[in-house]
Amino acid sequence: MGKKFDLNDDGVVVVIGSGAGGATLANELAQRGVDKIVILEAGKHFTQADFENDEWAMFNKISWLDKRISAGGWHHTKTYPNLPAWIVKAVGGSTVHWSGVALRFQEHDFHTRSIYGQVEGANVLDWPITLAELEPYYELAEKKMGVAGTRASGLPPMPESNQYKVVAAGARKIGYQKIIRPVASNSVPYDGRPGCQQIGFCMQGCKVGAKWSTLYTEVPRALETGRVELRPESMVLQIQHDKSGKVNGVLYADRKGRHVLQKARVVCVAGNSIESPRMLLNSASNLFRDGLANSSGQVGRNYMNHSTAAAVAIHRKPVYMNRGFDIGAVVADEVALNTGRGFNGGYYLEGLALGLPYTAAFMKPGGWGRDVTSALEMYDHMTAVWVCGEDMAREQNGISLHPTEKDQYGLPIPIVSKTYHGNDEAIAAHGLVQFRKLSEAVGASRVIDMPAYPASHNLGTNRMSANPRDGVVNKWGQTHDVKNLFISDGSQFTSSSAANPTLTIVALAIRQAEHIASQLQQRAI
Structure with missing residues (x-):
């Protein structure tokens, strides 16, 4: 399993991160014959045997809990001051924890500047690619991931849970018609993985392996090729470059804290929308004074995490x-463009089921009282919803480095700053009203609005x-400034769409792998 590459081998492709973008990219490159790939993963390498059907046990085991600061006008400064994002630090990245919802972008999502015009207080921009260009890769991603109910996978839809039946009944009573269940989890055995057992602890790591996760799909398949080496517990400190500005190595701290330099021919950054810009900013040099690949000043800016x-x-x-499966129903009637x-x-109105511990924690963060306890006593009578809407890109929302405070690796801790645009607030408010209507339509006796959870969809920032002045990467995820440096995660998103991002990250990674493999073969990078 796997291979060992020499630290001084400058023919290596270094992929930073093993989540939806990084591990998919590494596996796709290996399957295309690229023969020297090193995956650097900051977290530990857990197995399914390490997963527990216990919400808090797994939250503490797999979450990225290194210190971060929530700043700006969003509610996280009060509710989650040191947990702006709910993502995973482990092999597999946030595909270990994701809910499995796999939705495609719509046509207008790629043309927000053209369609919306200049939005005051926002920094909207068109993508340099279109839906038509991405559609073939969506097909490949749906087949790879086993998205239930799609033509690409051939899998039947996930069974209807009680949560689905109640939400769907309410939705139809108020006139909604598009109630869907597009999840990347096997409704029946598929691709060597078993069918879903409807256990309900999907966000704690799927013990049976029915839900697609790079932990037990892309990573082992990449290692089996003999062309890939996985190095867990390897926290990247800096991406280095030569005198001409081409990247030529990655400095990281290994599990014992030793600083190790891996030489590289190409570097692909897939560390999530907080860590990826943080790496580029931490890699500032005399040649790149404002951070690597940051001539536009856009590295770390335009942070989006959906209007929720x-x-x-x-x-x-x-x-x-x-x-049952954690996402019972997705109501899609409100996602169409309609100003x-x-x-x-x-x-989208996503019927996301929470366990009792999470419900208690998220209902009123830091608070208690009869209003909370009386609701929790009725936990078995509950349905839950998560509003997932488009988030406007804003230049002032972003990732910056703390001027004085350092983390356990000696790096400046990241400040995650977010202030919602009025458009974001209007979307969230509309979604809560509609959920209340559909719930009351089927006789709900009480509806309780809760603050949004820590961000699990982190987008933008690269x-x-x-045009190079407007962003960080071109249509291939290749940085405008450094031709052998790529961004391979959700930080390359130009707009957020209302769709959960994982399917699009995987589709972009497959497309990027095709491009990089071709460029390597031509010796263009």
Whole structure:
């Protein structure tokens, strides 16, 4: 399993991060014959045997809990001051923890500047690619991931849970018609993985391996080629370059804290939208004074994490939302472009089931009282929703380095600053009203709005742009400034869409791998 590459081998492709972008890219490159690939992963290498069907045990085991600061006008400064994002630090990245929702972008998502015009207080921009260009890769991604209910996978839809039945009934009563279940989890055995057992602990790591995760799909398949080496517990400190500005190595701290330099021919950064810009900013030099590949000044800017809100509804009879796949239903009627509602973009109502511990924690962060306890007593009667809507790119929202405070690796800790645009707030408010309507339509006795959770969809910060002055990477995820440096995660997103990002990250990674493999073969990079 796997191979060992010499630290001084300057023919190596270094991939930083092993999540949806990084591990998919590494495996796709290996399958195309690229024969020297090193994956550097900051977290540990857990196995399915390490997963526990216990929300807090797994939260503490796999979450990225290195110190971060929430700043700006968003509620996280009060509710989650040191946990702006809920992502994973482990082999597999956030595909260990993701809910499995796999949605495609819509046509207008790639043309937000053209369609919305110049939005005051926002920094919207068109992507340099179109839906038509990405569609073949969406097909490949849906097949790879086993997205239930799609033509590409051939898998039947996930069974209807009680949560689905209640949410869908309410949705139809208020006129909605598009209630879907597009999840990358096997409804029946597929691709060497078993069918979903409807255990309900999807975000704690799937113990049976039915849900697609790079931990047990892309990573082992990449290692089996003999062309890839995985180095877990390897925290990247700096990306280095030669006198001409081409990257030529990656400095990282290994599990014992030793500083190690791996020489490189190409570097692909897939560390999530907080860590990826942080790496580029930490790699500032005399040649790149404002951070690597940052001639535009856009590295770390335009941070998006979707316009979100959450709520629970208490029904007259038991629902047991925790039984079954974690996303019971996705109501898609409000996602179409329709400015008549008073905002740009749209949103999904995602019936995301929470376990009792998470429900208690998220309902009123840091608070308690009879209003909370009386609701929790009715936990088995609840449905829950997560509003997932388009988030406007804003230049002032972003990742910056703390001027004085350092983390355990000696790096400046990241400050994650976010202030919602009025458009974002309008989307979240509209979604909560509609969930209340659909819940009350089927007799809910109480609906409780909750603050949004720590961000699990972290996007932007190294965005794609046709013009180098507007972003960080071109249509291939190749940085405008450094031709052998690529961004391979959600930080390259130019707009957020309302769709959960993982499917698009995987589709872009497959497309990028095709391009990089071709460029390597031509010796163009």
